[in-house]
Amino acid sequence: MLVPVLFIFLVQSATAQNYRLNDSEYARMPPLYHWDGYEECFDEPDAMYCYGEIVLVSDEPNEMLTMTQEFSKNFRHYNHTLLRHFYCMKKTCSEFYNVSESEVDLRWSFEACSNKTIYNKYKLKTKLTDVLDCSKRDRDQPIDNLDIFVGVVCILIIMANLVGSLCDCYLDKGKERGVLKILYHFSISRNWKKFVAPAGEGRDPRFNALKGIHGIRAITICSVIVTHACFRFGVAIVNPKMMEEFFENIFYTMFMSGSLVMQTFFVVSSFLLVYNWLIDSETLPLSWRMLPQQVILRWLRLTPSYALIIGLTVTWFSRLAPGGPIWAKAIYYEKRDCRHDWWKHILYVNNYLDRSSCMLQTWYLAADTQLYIFGVIIFLLCRTNLTRKVVLSFFFVVGIIVPMLHTYYEELEGVLISTPEVALNLFSGHRTFDKVYSRAHTNLPGCIIGMALGYIIYNWQKAGGDPKRFQKYRYFYWCSFLAGCMVLSSSYILFYEGPPQPAYVHMLYAGLQKPAFALVIATIIAGVVIQFEGIYRAVLEWRPFVFIARLSYSAYLIHIPFIRTQIASIRNLQRVVIIDVILQNMTTLLSILIAAFFFCMLVEMPSVNLLKHVFKKPHHEPQDVKTDKETKNSEDKNKIEDASQTKADDGTIVIKM
Numbered sequence: 039m040l041v042p043v044l045f046i047f048l049v050q051s052a053t054a055q056n057y058r059l060n061d062s063e064y065a066r067m068p069p070l071y072h073w074d075g076y077e078e079c080f081d082e083p084d085a086m087y088c089y090g091e092i093v094l095v096s097d098e099p100n101e102m103l104t105m106t107q108e109f110s111k112n113f114r115h116y117n118h119t120l121l122r123h124f125y126c127m128k129k130t131c132s133e134f135y136n137v138s139e140s141e142v143d144l145r146w147s148f149e150a151c152s153n154k155t156i157y158n159k160y161k162l163k164t165k166l167t168d169v170l171d172c173s174k175r176d177r178d179q180p181i182d183n184l185d186i187f188v189g190v191v192c193i194l195i196i197m198a199n200l201v202g203s204l205c206d207c208y209l210d211k212g213k214e215r216g217v218l219k220i221l222y223h224f225s226i227s228r229n230w231k232k233f234v235a236p237a238g239e240g241r242d243p244r245f246n247a248l249k250g251i252h253g254i255r256a257i258t259i260c261s262v263i264v265t266h267a268c269f270r271f272g273v274a275i276v277n278p279k280m281m282e283e284f285f286e287n288i289f290y291t292m293f294m295s296g297s298l299v300m301q302t303f304f305v306v307s308s309f310l311l312v313y314n315w316l317i318d319s320e321t322l323p324l325s326w327r328m329l330p331q332q333v334i335l336r337w338l339r340l341t342p343s344y345a346l347i348i349g350l351t352v353t354w355f356s357r358l359a360p361g362g363p364i365w366a367k368a369i370y371y372e373k374r375d376c377r378h379d380w381w382k383h384i385l386y387v388n389n390y391l392d393r394s395s396c397m398l399q400t401w402y403l404a405a406d407t408q409l410y411i412f413g414v415i416i417f418l419l420c421r422t423n424l425t426r427k428v429v430l431s432f433f434f435v436v437g438i439i440v441p442m443l444h445t446y447y448e449e450l451e452g453v454l455i456s457t458p459e460v461a462l463n464l465f466s467g468h469r470t471f472d473k474v475y476s477r478a479h480t481n482l483p484g485c486i487i488g489m490a491l492g493y494i495i496y497n498w499q500k501a502g503g504d505p506k507r508f509q510k511y512r513y514f515y516w517c518s519f520l521a522g523c524m525v526l527s528s529s530y531i532l533f534y535e536g537p538p539q540p541a542y543v544h545m546l547y548a549g550l551q552k553p554a555f556a557l558v559i560a561t562i563i564a565g566v567v568i569q570f571e572g573i574y575r576a577v578l579e580w581r582p583f584v585f586i587a588r589l590s591y592s593a594y595l596i597h598i599p600f601i602r603t604q605i606a607s608i609r610n611l612q613r614v615v616i617i618d619v620i621l622q623n624m625t626t627l628l629s630i631l632i633a634a635f636f637f638c639m640l641v642e643m644p645s646v647n648l649l650k651h652v653f654k655k656p657h658h659e660p661q662d663v664k665t666d667k668e669t670k671n672s673e674d675k676n677k678i679e680d681a682s683q684t685k686a687d688d689g690t691i692v693i694k695m
């Protein structure tokens with residue numbers, strides 16, 4: 039009850055000042071885009087097409103500029119003092135442009151040209167920022183050694199798939215020897231069978247209860263993809279006013295602050311870590327050897343697919359979109375940075391090293407890996423209920439306070455919200471994203487809540503807890519979806535029209551919003567695992583979700599290259615219409631899932647199979663050559679790997695995503 043009241047109060051108290059413009063005032067501002075036709079430009083020989091970002095300036099006070107600056111101060115508006123001009127130099131800027139120009143001259147002629155276009159109409163001048171990208175028709179992309187190397191790797195993988203599948207079909211199944219045995223791991227028909235196998239068939243009935251988690255993961259990955267797919271509608275549009283109006287609506291704010299949804303993955307993965315390991319530890323003694331073992335297993339599990347995507351990003355993906363007005367911004371800068379920074383990704387430290395626009399979305403893989411190591415250490419360290427309570431509470435509080443301090447001292451925003459301007463830049467160089475959103479230590483609360491949930495549910499089941507006892511709370515439980523929506527849309531307060539909120543409000547949001555959302559997710563998971571009601575379970579255990587959940591790692595890896603290619607292919611300003619956005623996003627989602635399916639079949643599953651192959655010793659191996667101790671050790675090891683592999687099939691080991 040308190041929350042809605044507080045909510046309404048804050049919204050009402052924030053209406054002091056009005057930054058709204060009526061239509062005629064809005065139309066007085068220079069349009070955000072000037073866009074010359076791209077294809078037509080190249081009808082002439084030696085044509086040059088330039089994209090530059092320019093800032094409005096004025097030597098004397100200018101009423102319209104002041105109005106524009108005031109209007110742009112609001113987070114929910116585009117920065118209307120920063121214009122994006124796309125010139126066909128020979129047409130629009132013919133009087134300043136000289137075919138034989140150097141780069142410095144190009145900057146000069148672009149600025150002179152934009153001065154002229156803007157001055158004629160608005161009596162304002164302009165200054166070119168650092169962003170200027172000019173190109174002739176075809177982007178120069180010579181094929182280098184790296185391209186050839188990655189190309190060869192891809193061809194080898196596809197050949198392995200073909201040969202493996204053919205052998206699997208036509209050769210005698212009994213004779214699996216040597217190389218063939220390895221090739222079989224690439225067999226599409228085998229992998230297909232694994233892909234469609236029913237979920238949750240574990241050694242322990244308790245694993246069956248985890249089925250609903252597939253649904254949670256599937257819904258989360260789909261919403262992540264759809265949110266990212268929206269970026270392309272922020273990039274080059276004729277009607278920015280409409281985008282800005284989205285933000286007036288509390289309903290849309292929910293989507294715009296969708297970045298919180300990633301907390302779900304942190305909760306799920308740490309919950310599974312603790313819950314699965316507790317069950318395993320009934321049959322298997324814990325030892326510190328498991329720390330390096332599990333970290334290496336996890337690294338091997340994630341890295342092959344990831345490395346292939348990095349390899350393709352620095353080579354062939356940039357050729358999917360053959361040049362366009364925003365090609366450099368959408369694709370090229372990422373490719374350039376990734377050629378430097380790939381090792382940060384392979385070591386999973388990219389979320390702590392800023393100033394790179396290489397694969398920003400993979401902050402999650404790094405943060406989750408770091409939190410996984412943290413989780414394993416805590417798990418192995420705290421063996422009694424008391425130490426668990428103390429240590430988890432301690433880190434929970436740390437996890438709340440640290441983001442607050444970051445937000446205060448580094449003057450950040452309290453939440454990461456994809457405002458129009460942020461979406462345009464695809465988060466690169468966004469300070470809140472770099473300093474708070476993508477770090478591991480600022481995402482601790484989600485991890486702690488997941489771990490605590492694992493302990494609580496395990497202990498409750500062990501003590502013979504009775505699901506029926508919870509039935510009287512089911513109405514509260516059904517409200518949890520609503521509560522999640524409320525936590526998401528509460529970001530509205532920070533961005534409401536009016537004066538900026540004071541720093542302490544931002545601090546509170548930075549500290550409390552993530553744990554609040556994580557708690558809601560934990561509640562939903564608890565209900566699904568305890569199985570005391572039918573509605574949420576029926577939805578989340580829907581069978582197709584299992585398949586989507588199995589695709590989640592592949593889909594997460596490939597969805598951004600896909601969307602970047604879409605953005606790079608934009609040739610015209612587009613008019614955003616809601617129904618188009620919905621339909622096109624659905625199409626994008628579907629195509630990404632299909633592409634992810636192929637990636638999963640051809641690359642991800644074979645790599646997991648190989649991992650199993652290498653680590654799993656055949657059980658019928660003669661053991662008499664080993665000493666007793668060795669035998670015991672290797673059996674232990676087999677068990678651990680068996681356990682983690684079984685889970686790997688369900689996609690719940692080292693939660694893939």
Ligand SMILES: *[C@@H]1O[C@H](CO)[C@@H](O)[C@H](O)[C@H]1NC(C)=O
Binds near residue numbers: 063
């Ligand atoms: C918009 O606002 C301006 C200044 O406040 C006013 O002069 C103008 O008449 C308004 N236009 C409309 C269409 O309301």
Ligand SMILES: *[C@@H]1O[C@H](CO)[C@@H](O)[C@H](O)[C@H]1NC(C)=O
Binds near residue numbers: 112167
């Ligand atoms: C708009 O962009 C310009 C140039 O990057 C920047 O100087 C200015 O502070 C921005 N305005 C707002 C309100 O963010």
Ligand SMILES: *[C@@H]1O[C@H](CO)[C@@H](O)[C@H](O)[C@H]1NC(C)=O
Binds near residue numbers: 133134135136137138
């Ligand atoms: C173009 O460049 C050439 C050589 O640099 C120069 O002679 C000529 O005057 C320039 N033309 C214009 C329009 O600036």
Ligand SMILES: *[C@@H]1O[C@H](CO)[C@@H](O)[C@H](O)[C@H]1NC(C)=O
Binds near residue numbers: 097147151164165
């Ligand atoms: C454009 O206008 C700005 C601001 O007055 C000025 O600094 C700049 O030199 C002008 N650029 C050109 C090429 O005239």
